[in-house]
Amino acid sequence: MSDNIAVTGFGVICSIGTNAQECFESLVNKRTGIDNIKYLETVHKDAFKLGEVKRSNEELAEMLGLTSIEGVSRTTLLAMVAAKEAQELAIQNNGTKSRTGIVSSTTVGGMDVTEQNYLKKTKDYSYLYSHPCGDSTKKVAELISATDYYTTLNTACSSGTNALIHGVRLLKYKVLDRVIVGGVDALTMFTLNGFNSLKILDQDFCKPFDAGRKGLNLAEGAGYVVLERADEVDKSYCKVSGFANANDAYHQTASSPDGEGAYLSMNEALDMSGLNPEQIDYINVHGTGTDNNDLSEGTAINRIFGIGKVPPFSSTKSYTGHTLAAAAGIEAVFSVMSIVNNVIYPNLNFKTPIEGLNMVPNTEVLKDKAVKHVLSNSFGFGGNNSTVIFSE
Amino acid sequence: MDIYIKSSDAISAQLSFEKGLPEYFESGEESFYNCVKPEYKKYISPKLLRRMSPIIRNGVACSLSVLKQAGIEQPDAIVVGTALGCLRDTTSFLTQLIEEKEELPNPTHFIQSTHNTIAGQIALLLKCHNYNFTFSQMHNSFETALLDAQMLILDGKASNVLVGGVDEMSETTYDLIKGLDCYKGTKPGEGAGFFVLSREESVVKFEGVRIINSDKVDFEKELKDMGLELDEVDLVIGGNNQEDEAGYMDFCSVIGNKPYLWYKPFVGEYGTASSFAMWMACKVIEEQKVPECWMKNRIASEKYNKVLIYNKVGNEHSLMLMTKNKV
Numbered sequence A: 001m002s003d004n005i006a007v008t009g010f011g012v013i014c015s016i017g018t019n020a021q022e023c024f025e026s027l028v029n030k031r032t033g034i035d036n037i038k039y040l041e042t043v044h045k046d047a048f049k050l051g052e053v054k055r056s057n058e059e060l061a062e063m064l065g066l067t068s069i070e071g072v073s074r075t076t077l078l079a080m081v082a083a084k085e086a087q088e089l090a091i092q093n094n095g096t097k098s099r100t101g102i103v104s105s106t107t108v109g110g111m112d113v114t115e116q117n118y119l120k121k122t123k124d125y126s127y128l129y130s131h132p133c134g135d136s137t138k139k140v141a142e143l144i145s146a147t148d149y150y151t152t153l154n155t156a157c158s159s160g161t162n163a164l165i166h167g168v169r170l171l172k173y174k175v176l177d178r179v180i181v182g183g184v185d186a187l188t189m190f191t192l193n194g195f196n197s198l199k200i201l202d203q204d205f206c207k208p209f210d211a212g213r214k215g216l217n218l219a220e221g222a223g224y225v226v227l228e229r230a231d232e233v234d235k236s237y238c239k240v241s242g243f244a245n246a247n248d249a250y251h252q253t254a255s256s257p258d259g260e261g262a263y264l265s266m267n268e269a270l271d272m273s274g275l276n277p278e279q280i281d282y283i284n285v286h287g288t289g290t291d292n293n294d295l296s297e298g299t300a301i302n303r304i305f306g307i308g309k310v311p312p313f314s315s316t317k318s319y320t321g322h323t324l325a326a327a328a329g330i331e332a333v334f335s336v337m338s339i340v341n342n343v344i345y346p347n348l349n350f351k352t353p354i355e356g357l358n359m360v361p362n363t364e365v366l367k368d369k370a371v372k373h374v375l376s377n378s379f380g381f382g383g384n385n386s387t388v389i390f391s392e
Numbered sequence B: 001m002d003i004y005i006k007s008s009d010a011i012s013a014q015l016s017f018e019k020g021l022p023e024y025f026e027s028g029e030e031s032f033y034n035c036v037k038p039e040y041k042k043y044i045s046p047k048l049l050r051r052m053s054p055i056i057r058n059g060v061a062c063s064l065s066v067l068k069q070a071g072i073e074q075p076d077a078i079v080v081g082t083a084l085g086c087l088r089d090t091t092s093f094l095t096q097l098i099e100e101k102e103e104l105p106n107p108t109h110f111i112q113s114t115h116n117t118i119a120g121q122i123a124l125l126l127k128c129h130n131y132n133f134t135f136s137q138m139h140n141s142f143e144t145a146l147l148d149a150q151m152l153i154l155d156g157k158a159s160n161v162l163v164g165g166v167d168e169m170s171e172t173t174y175d176l177i178k179g180l181d182c183y184k185g186t187k188p189g190e191g192a193g194f195f196v197l198s199r200e201e202s203v204v205k206f207e208g209v210r211i212i213n214s215d216k217v218d219f220e221k222e223l224k225d226m227g228l229e230l231d232e233v234d235l236v237i238g239g240n241n242q243e244d245e246a247g248y249m250d251f252c253s254v255i256g257n258k259p260y261l262w263y264k265p266f267v268g269e270y271g272t273a274s275s276f277a278m279w280m281a282c283k284v285i286e287e288q289k290v291p292e293c294w295m296k297n298r299i300a301s302e303k304y305n306k307v308l309i310y311n312k313v314g315n316e317h318s319l320m321l322m323t324k325n326k327v
Helices: A020-028 A057-064 A074-094 A111-119 A125-130 A133-143 A159-172 A189-197 A260-273 A291-305 A324-341 B046-051 B054-070 B087-099 B107-111 B117-126 B138-154 B171-177 B219-225 B246-255 B274-287
Strands: A005-014 A100-105 A149-153 A178-185 A221-229 A238-247 A282-284 A373-380 A384-391 B003-011 B077-081 B131-135 B160-167 B191-198 B204-213 B235-238 B260-262 B306-313 B316-324
Touching: A005 A020, A005 A074, A005 A159, A005 A324, A020 A324, A057 A074, A074 A100, A074 A111, A074 A133, A074 A178, A074 A221, A100 A133, A100 A159, A100 A324, A111 A125, A111 A189, A111 B087, A125 A133, A125 B171, A133 A149, A133 B138, A149 A159, A149 B131, A149 B138, A149 B204, A159 A178, A159 A221, A159 A238, A159 A324, A159 A373, A159 A384, A159 B138, A178 A324, A189 B087, A189 B107, A221 A324, A238 A260, A238 A324, A238 B131, A260 A291, A260 A373, A260 A384, A282 A324, A291 A373, A324 A373, A324 A384, B003 B054, B003 B138, B003 B274, B054 B087, B054 B117, B054 B160, B054 B191, B077 B117, B077 B138, B087 B107, B087 B171, B117 B131, B131 B138, B138 B160, B138 B191, B138 B204, B138 B274, B138 B306, B138 B316, B160 B274, B191 B274, B204 B219, B204 B274, B219 B246, B219 B316, B235 B246, B235 B274, B246 B306, B274 B306, B274 B316
Parallel strands: A100 A149, A100 A178, A282 A373, B077 B131, B077 B160, B235 B260, B235 B306
Antiparallel strands: A005 A221, A005 A238, A178 A221, A238 A384, A373 A384, B003 B191, B003 B204, B160 B191, B204 B316, B306 B316
């Protein structure tokens, strides 16, 4: 598989920017997007910090040149902005392709529309048309002319990488010539209260891989990369050199103490890439900032790389918050930009290492060495663990 | 590489589970279809069962049945399609959080509201660490899961893949959706259809799945791409809901006078209903007979070796092709 699939475009919108360049500027200037709640309708407005995209639905529609957003969810609008950016870049680099499709992912779909209408007891139930996960993908596909094939993954917070995995195979088996892969999620009352009921939200800024971490900051956004067969493109940014999905098979929501699922997915992805662990220059960790995830992921990373031999790593969720199904898509874009710009991003809000792990995340903007191989982890409910490796 | 369907099963509003194609129908007087409840305890412990909503029960029981039939303890991959996911848990959580003004709703409903709860539960029960995907693309949810399963086998990543489609319909959901245009002239339903797709030879061969998003479909070309001429098709299973459904006219005129079965009037319309059609195809090929009650026309055939399944909603179409091995 290695060297066959090229990344030819990328696009992103999240709390630290409305396009790839803005996000990159925020990353290298240590500007977080996590803030007090401004847009989401909830009784918890003063209780939590969120990674909101700093645009209203109307403003997002304006960015897209849409005249009506009737029946269009925020999830769809966010996906449209990022997928359009990614697609335009790919066309600029390599022209149009005969068969183009999109593999997206979302956990909430059009829940933002559903919950507001449910709350208001709207009697015209046609608002439900935007509820299914697949609705946002279909609308994005139509907007960017990627209707030759479209589908949606929902494997919770690992979804975006799984979309990439399905996309790679669509190229390999010639179902498509170009595929936009990634994920999206908008903030909703549903997810905020869901994660709150699980008691894994930090009311302050999240502190991934810190001993004093208290939970995650929920967030929203969308991120997509464009994939094409490497031998059919003129210009590309990097290759997809390895990937894997494995199941922790331990608990519906919690990760196992030894990080078995995470270990298996990283191990298999490395195996596919043909790389030795020492060749990985940067790990973009899942790093949600919950007690359970960071300990389990850290343990698995130590098992792969060896204690004290872990390459520079950081959780960019300390900037963006946890964007659920969008996380892997957004972090794929960040990983690609890390290779393109030879930059390793810092992990914000870190003070004290987690006892027993002997792991310290990178806390500075590193620009002094070449970044050739980046490994990115994304894990989710249902024991779903995914890893992707991008290579120069 | 040839790919086979080693085992198949379906939980539906008819007496399909662990059986062949039924010779008669359950009455179906309700305004929507619910599944005939299997004896879940055969597959799931009572303690676990209590916590599971019907969609999880049906998905898990149907999966465990096909694995048992295939004699497989651990599939190399689990791939599930669901159009609307765990609706009951989603509705419960949403209703509670709205009624109680966001005062700490019950986390169990939230945990189980995620679409991949079904595939996750199967992995948990089997202690299966392998590849685990869930697709949700409305009425092509099962088809894209099936394509993923096929590509995994072609890629040499799996020999046996557990793949299926599952959706649920409740009273609450029915009240919300009954007025929607997309359900006009149909009876909503639910079901689970699961399969073991395999490299190992068996009676039913899986020839492929095509997904077409377009106003017009060149059916002959699509079939040719799957390695078959239209003339060779012995039997068609269509996703029609009504006798004269306009959307199916194009297909029916191309297909001509072939034996034609339908199923949605008897199991209901749901996002992954085509998984039931695939189960029907497996049974007809294995048994080489068609109970009369499923026939849309009265045309019979001497053999049922090549079965074509067609489904369509709006401008989204899917074709699935199954054949009898070594005829």
